[in-house]
Amino acid sequence: MSSWNEVLKELNDSHRTDALDFVRRKYIKKLSNKTGRNVIAYYSGFLQRPDQLNTSIGDDDKNGLMAAIHKLDRTKGLDLILHTPGGDMTATESIVDYLHRMFNGNIDCYIPQLAMSGGTMIACACREIIMGKQSCIGPIDPQFRGIPAHGVIAEFEEALLAVKTDPASIPIWQVVVGKYHPTFIGECKNAISMAEDMVSKWLQLYMFADIEQSAEREQKAQAIVKTLNNHSDTKTHSRHINIDEAKAMGLKIRNLEDKQDLQDLVLTIHHAFMHTFANSTAIKIIENQLGNTVVTYGASSK
Numbered sequence: 453m454s455s456w457n458e459v460l461k462e463l464n465d466s467h468r469t470d471a472l473d474f475v476r477r478k479y480i481k482k483l484s485n486k487t488g489r490n491v492i493a494y495y496s497g498f499l500q501r502p503d504q505l506n507t508s509i510g511d512d513d514k515n516g517l518m519a520a521i522h523k524l525d526r527t528k529g530l531d532l533i534l535h536t537p538g539g540d541m542t543a544t545e546s547i548v549d550y551l552h553r554m555f556n557g558n559i560d561c562y563i564p565q566l567a568m569s570g571g572t573m574i575a576c577a578c579r580e581i582i583m584g585k586q587s588c589i590g591p592i593d594p595q596f597r598g599i600p601a602h603g604v605i606a607e608f609e610e611a612l613l614a615v616k617t618d619p620a621s622i623p624i625w626q627v628v629v630g631k632y633h634p635t636f637i638g639e640c641k642n643a644i645s646m647a648e649d650m651v652s653k654w655l656q657l658y659m660f661a662d663i664e665q666s667a668e669r670e671q672k673a674q675a676i677v678k679t680l681n682n683h684s685d686t687k688t689h690s691r692h693i694n695i696d697e698a699k700a701m702g703l704k705i706r707n708l709e710d711k712q713d714l715q716d717l718v719l720t721i722h723h724a725f726m727h728t729f730a731n732s733t734a735i736k737i738i739e740n741q742l743g744n745t746v747v748t749y750g751a752s753s754k
Contacts, residue, residue: 454719456726463727472731476724477743483531483717484741490555491741492520493533493721497729497750499566504735504750509539509570514547516738516746521554524740529558532578533721538569541594541643545650548577557658562708563587564722568690569595572680573647577654579661581698584708584715588692592651592680594643644681652677659704676702 463471476493484491494517498507506512530551538544551559561567561578568590575581575589583589593600611625655673656666663669679701680693699705708715728734736748 454716454723456723459720459723459727463724472724472728473745476721476728476737476739477741477745479717479720479724480739481741481743483714483721486714486717487531489528489560490524490526490530491533492517492530493725493737493739494536495533495725495729495737495739496536497735497737498537500726500729501735501750506748506750507735508537509543509547511540511543511546512748513543513736513738514550516736516748517547517550519746520738520740520744522744523742526555529560530555531560531562532574533562533564533718534567534571534574535563535565535722535725536567536571536574538571538573538590541570541573541647541650544570544573548574548650548654552577552658557661559658562718563589564708564718566590566692572693573651573654576651576676576680576703577658579658580704580706582706582708582718583695583698584719585695587708588694589698590693591682591688591691592647592677593682594640594647648677648681651680672702 459475463475466474468474480491480493494513496507497504501507532551557579559578560580560582561575562582563571563575564584565586566588567575568588569592572589573592576592581589611629614621615625652670652673655676656669660669660672663672693701695705695707708718725737728737733749733751734747735750737745739745
């Protein structure tokens, strides 16, 4: 089983009142049994509920992860199944730090569909990323309330050049630049630098830990970070980077399709989560193979 319709049929045929939960947990358990590793699914309902707050990565997610890690045999490592639009960068940093303290760097990341922005950053902090033909990561360029930090700096630099070239344009550019707080440009530059430093460090510590030469580790990490954090090339923060592009930039990627039974389990779990979000008010779920689950609910759409 792995298709959307097959999972839907199992849900409809079960006649259980807890069918959505039962099916998800059953296949997470099967995946853990197959790999011999811990499994935590970290899922957002951002596709089904784009109007809801709290679908993105935030500090409260650590409470869900703490509950999911409780009573796990951490020596088995962690397979993290990730589906998220990203979110707060400092919360992302804290989550990565916590996960590695718990699992001592033994973390692999599965991306069945989308792990954007902060999700990409988390994936880059793992030993390897397992992606399918349908999977995508995204740029890591920081955003402030939906405004790209790179875009703000580019607009400010354009204003400086225009004013030098044509002083008569000062009133026009005063209106444009005046919408930003005086310290905002500096904050944007700091955020860009922070994103680069964080991901570069994680790549060197975890994904490229097997490379003996530190200079080579740093070179590979910096090349990847420059690509992921280059707004002029990616054009938009929502740019979808597919598996071939992720491999080309140097990330350590494994094909989900290499093992059919593994692919079936991961995609079945993914579809089970999608059905849960479509048929409940859940907007975020963190769940492990033992059935430990923390759910964030949104307002009813009905």
